[in-house]
Amino acid sequence: MLQLDNTSPFEVEMLGFPDVEGVDTLLVAIKATFGLGPRGVELAEEQQPVTLADEYWGEPGASSLRWASEAHLPKPGTDVLVMGDACAPGGRPCAFVDVSVAVAGRTKSARVHGDRHWTEGLGGLRPSRARPFVQIPVVYERAFGGRHAPDPASDEALAEPRNPVGCGFAGKRSVRELLGQPVPNVEDLRAPVTAPGSRGTPVGFGPIAPSWSPRAGWAGTYDEAWERSRAPYLPRDFDPRFFHVASAGLVFDRPLRGGEGVAMLGFHPGGVLRFGLPCCELGVVVTVAGEAKPLGVTLETVALEPTAERFTMTWRGALPVDKRMLAVERVAVSLERAQGVVGEGIGV
Secondary structure (H helix, E strand, C coil): CCEEEECCCCEEEEEEEECCCCCEEEEEEEEEEEEEECCEEEECCCCCCCCCCCEECCCECCECEEECCCCCCCCCCEEEEECCEEECHHHCCECEEEEEEEECCEEEEEEEECCEEEEEECCEEEECCCCCECEEECCHHHEEECEECCCCCCCCCEECCCCCCCEECCCCCCHHHHCCCEECCEECCCCCCCCCCCCCCCCCCCCCCCCCCCHHHHCCCCCHHHHHHCCCCCCCCCCHHHHCCCCCCCEECCCCCCCCEEEEECCCCCCCEEEECCEEEEEEEEEECCEEEECCCEEEEEEEECCCCEEEEEEEEEEECHHHHHHEEEEEEEEEEEECCECCCCCC
């Protein structure tokens, strides 16, 4: 019987999937949760479990991803996600807040406006004056995108493939239909939505759903040829980038290692949050038919929750076992060394 021996303070999940060549593979996912306390990065008392299925903010297909599944084959690199609110400095209401995240020398930013709608002005429709706010969730529902079904009796609809749940996408709506409709809160300053015909850029910091572009384009071709020669395995043209869920600009082709600097602006009422990602040396040993095999793990996901003052780091290791999945006897996980974490309870 397969035994998990986890002496680390983190959550561990064992999974089994065929890889892209159809070889049975044991996957070990390790997820660590840290808090951002007054003294710096601390081990969180409550460790978040490995997410085994996509979790949406609302109805799947009609809302954005809240948490992406971590039950999958390895990612080529590391995703950085940010889930939080745009916060007015000092809790004083304001019309807009600039938010940004900088990780390992790479920066992504956006402007978050208070609620706006299309209103009549000289020369046509224009965004109304923004309503002052204290906190606004930075989610794709509030970024440029959306869908429009010109004929309610038909299943056909126009949509922004990069964000079909957003707002601001006009489709074939008339001026009368757009009047009073919401204008995106979250905006790319390089492509502001200033008129109903503006081709905005969906900008977000959270996970991308599997049916959205560009992920959908990397899923491969599931046609009759696949059914005849490959099913149930992944198609030949499957691209492992499909497993990356981070938004544009926050996918690192080369895995992060820990120790990278992080700075976040606008996601916390106290101002800028700065810290370094912990360096965690994890030991993983898999015993297969009596033979112990060390397993290397790679940092695949950094999920930042600045408004909640916490973040998670998820590592993954993969061991092809082919027809010997039932011969896997034991998976031992330990935390050998940790740097960049203050306080007690880190277990080293």
